[in-house]
Amino acid sequence: MSDKALKEAEMARKQAKAEADRAERVLQQARKEEHERYKEQEKTRKIEEQAKSSKMAYKSLFIGNGIFFTITLAFLMAYNKRSVFTEVLKWFPDRFNNIKGVALWSKRIYIGAATLINEHWKLSVVWCYVI
The missing domain is CATH 1.20.5 (Single alpha-helices involved in coiled-coils or other helix-helix interfaces)
Incomplete structure (x- = not known):
């Protein structure tokens, strides 16, 4: 009987150890996925900031070119008249x-x-x- 109880205890211990190992792997996998998700969110945020910066730069260039061409046209028209x-x-x-x-x-x-x-x-x- 004690041999049988010892084997059952040993099996229970192995099963508990396997469950603990599996839980640890799941926890590590969850941490890894959380870290990867955070990195992806940071990449997305940086890309959005770069897009916004590019949009502002192009908008500024467009307005600047418009002003430059308007002044040039006004000067040429004034010279003509x-x-x-x-x-x-x-x-x-x-x-x-x-x-x-x-x-x-x-x-x-x-x-x-x-x-x-x-x-x-x-x-x-x-x-x-x-x-």
Whole structure:
């Protein structure tokens, strides 16, 4: 009986050891799979960041090229219409002459008003200019 119990105990021990070994292998396999999944997630994240970076670079280049071509086109069109710029340059002195004419006209009106006040109300010249 003790031989039989000893054999059963030995079998139970071997079976328990086999179960423990199998559990250890399953645990190691799970750790390995978790590590591989983490590495794949990191790769995916890096690829997404690179794609986003490339997209921003291309977007910036597109906008920059658009601005460059617009400025170039504006310059060429302005060069083509340079007679307009000479007209514009004449416009500013003409407006200055108009402003000068309005100022001189205002001065004459002011002095004429002061003279009329002096003639009608017989006030001193200083008070005529103040009024």
